Structure formats: structure tokens, C-alpha cells
Amino acid sequence: xxxxxxxxxxxxxxxxxxxxxxxxxxxxxxxxxxxxxxxxxxxxxxxxxxxxxxxxxxxxxxxxxxxxxxxxxxxxxxxxxxxxxxxxxxxxxxxxxxxxxxxxxxxxxxxxxxxxxxxxxxxxxxxxxxxxxxxxxxxxxxxxxxxxxxxxxxxxxxxxxxxxxxxxxxxxxxxxxxxxxxxxxxxxxxxxxxxxxxxxxxxxxxxxxxxxxxxxxxxxxxxxxxxxxxxxxxxxxxxxxxxxxxxxxxxxxxxxxxxxxxxxxxxxxxxxxxxxxxxxxxxxxxxxxxxxxxxxxxxxxxxxxxxxxxxxxxxxxxxxxxxxxx
Numbered sequence: 001x002x003x004x005x006x007x008x009x010x011x012x013x014x015x016x017x018x019x020x021x022x023x024x025x026x027x028x029x030x031x032x033x034x035x036x037x038x039x040x041x042x043x044x045x046x047x048x049x050x051x052x053x054x055x056x057x058x059x060x061x062x063x064x065x066x067x068x069x070x071x072x073x074x075x076x077x078x079x080x081x082x083x084x085x086x087x088x089x090x091x092x093x094x095x096x097x098x099x100x101x102x103x104x105x106x107x108x109x110x111x112x113x114x115x116x117x118x119x120x121x122x123x124x125x126x127x128x129x130x131x132x133x134x135x136x137x138x139x140x141x142x143x144x145x146x147x148x149x150x151x152x153x154x155x156x157x158x159x160x161x162x163x164x165x166x167x168x169x170x171x172x173x174x175x176x177x178x179x180x181x182x183x184x185x186x187x188x189x190x191x192x193x194x195x196x197x198x199x200x201x202x203x204x205x206x207x208x209x210x211x212x213x214x215x216x217x218x219x220x221x222x223x224x225x226x227x228x229x230x231x232x233x234x235x236x237x238x239x240x241x242x243x244x245x246x247x248x249x250x251x252x253x254x255x256x257x258x259x260x261x262x263x264x265x266x267x268x269x270x271x272x273x274x275x276x277x278x279x280x281x282x283x284x285x286x287x288x289x290x291x292x293x294x295x296x297x298x299x300x301x302x303x304x305x306x307x308x309x310x311x312x313x314x315x316x317x318x319x320x321x322x323x324x325x326x
Contacts, residue, residue, distance in 0.1 A: 005055040009048040010065045027083040034087050064090045105155025120294045124149035129292045134262040136296025142262040147196045150232040159232040163216045166236040169269045183221030229254035238263035238278040246277025
């Protein structure tokens with residue numbers, strides 16, 4: 001969730017204001033782009049940068065401008081990458097400190113790795129919507145943040161339980177059976193959820209909260225027929241749900257509950273020509289106010305720089321095939 005700020009004037013030497021704002025591809029445009037998904041507009045004024053937009057972005061622009069002024073004075077040169085260096089330095093410091101989350105129920109600070117993660121986490125913690133989506137490529141931190149927010153909101157008493165599930169993917173060589181189709185067995189495909197919980201809190205704490213009913217990791221099929229009241233529900237890897245299973249899951253939402261669905265529509269592991277329930281649901285709610293949808297981009301992958309490059313290559317290949325087919 002973003003809070004808008006009123007116009008703010010940042011005093012700078014007139015020649016530096018001109019240097020930062022001159023031209024269509026000015027350094028000011030670079031700074032604006034670097035602060036996405038937050039909105040900010042930088043324009044020149046007499047001896048000032050005039051900044052308007054989301055409060056977080058406006059504050060960051062002020063810090064970046066101050067850093068640039070310091071670097072110009074210290075370096076006394078016109079090196080081309082000065083703005084990029086200042087922007088990267090300010091963002092890195094802000095993500096490590098000012099924008100880190102110190103959440104109830106989690107001992108260590110949850111440090112976002114991108115501004116997109118900050119935007120998503122703020123929505124998870126503060127949105128009034130009952131249905132939220134975190135959509136985007138693997139490695140952008142969707143599941144980690146969704147579970148961290150859930151642990152905190154349960155610790156604060158806003159919800160009585162954290163319920164986490166994910167659909168079961170048919171593995172290579174497996175044959176579909178009624179038992180697999182029902183998705184009621186707890187197996188190793190739920191291990192990644194355990195891993196995320198143990199990364200955020202100790203194994204002992206996971207066990208304690210589970211025994212007290214504050215955490216429930218459940219196979220998708222065991223949600224059928226239930227109503228989850230006062231619950232924070234995370235549905236992970238939602239792109240691998242059929243339309244029918246998605247309908248079953250989202251209609252389990254009870255009073256004073258929130259459901260967060262995470263997934264990547266570009267990585268669907270459904271068998272045959274089955275339509276992804278995630279893609280279908282996003283199309284159904286488009287143009288309504290039923291949900292908040294946060295979208296991560298490939299450049300926001302934080303797992304490993306190589307992952308971002310590979311995702312870009314795979315995405316480009318898929319787009320080329322689509323164009324050829326059409």
C-alpha cells in the first residue's frame with residue numbers, strides 16, 4: 001500500500017538541478033524508474049528538485065539527491081555512473097535498515113530485498129482486502145513475505161491461525177489415482193512450506209505453534225467442506241490449481257479472514273490442456289475491487305542474479321513462440 005505525499009522541494013545547486021533533469025533520458029528519469037513500483041515525479045525548479053508521488057519514494061529521492069550532492073562535491077568530476085551509484089547505495093541502505101520489518105512473533109528483522117517486496121509486504125500487513133495476490137516469477141520472495149506477514153498478524157492477535165497449503169503436482173512417472181486427485185495426503189511436496197517457517201522461526205517454535213493450532217499446514221484437498229474463520233490463509237504455487245480446485249479454495253474464506261495467493265502463471269505444471277485456476281481467477285476479478293493484485297517483474301528476482309537472467313531468456317523464448325504461432 002502506498003501513501004501519497006504532497007510536493008516537496010529539495011534544495012540543490014542550480015547547475016546540479018539542470019544536470020539531473022535535462023533531456024528525455026535524464027538522471028531524474030533513471031531515479032524514477034529505480035523506485036518502481038512506487039510512483040514519483042521529479043521536475044526542476046529554481047534551485048530545487050520538485051518531487052511529488054508516494055511518500056516512500058519522495059523520501060528516497062531526497063536522500064538520493066543529498067548523496068549525489070555529496071559525491072559531486074567529493075569527486076569534483078562528471079563521472080557517468082554517479083547517479084546510479086548514489087541510487088544503489090541509498091536503496092541498499094534503506095532496505096537493510098529503515099525499510100526492514102521488525103515483526104511481532106519473528107525474532108530477526110525481515111529485510112526486504114527490493115522496493116517491490118516493500119510494497120507487497122505493506123499490503124500484506126495493512127490492506128483491508130480479504131483477497132490478495134502476489135504474482136510473478138520464481139525467486140521474488142512472494143511466499144517468504146506472505147508467511148512472514150501471516151506469522152506476525154497471528155502473533156498480534158488479528159487472526160487466530162495461519163493456514164498454509166499448496167496444490168500437489170503430478171511428478172514424472174506418477175499415475176493419477178483417486179487418492180492423488182483428492183490431494184489429502186501430507187507428503188514431501190509440502191516441505192518447502194516447512195522450510196520457509198523454519199527460516200523465519202525456530203523448529204521448536206514451529207512445533208509449539210502447530211500444537212496450539214496457531215499454524216496449520218494442510219494438503220489442498222483437506223480444505224474441501226471447511227470454513228476458515230479468523231484465519232490468515234496462504235495458498236502457494238496457486239498456478240498449479242485447476243479452475244475447480246481454485247473455486248473450492250477461495251470459497252473457504254470465512255469471517256474476518258484473509259487469503260493470499262502466490263504464483264507464477266508462466267510456470268504451470270498442470271497435466272494436458274487444463275486451464276490454470278490462477279489465470280482464470282485473475283481474469284474473473286479483472287476490473288473489480290474484489291482483490292489487491294501485486295505483480296513482481298523478472299528484474300525483481302532476488303534469489304540469484306543468474307535466475308533473473310534465465311527467467312528473461314525463458315520468457316523471451318515463450319513470447320517468440322507465441323508470435324510464431326499467431
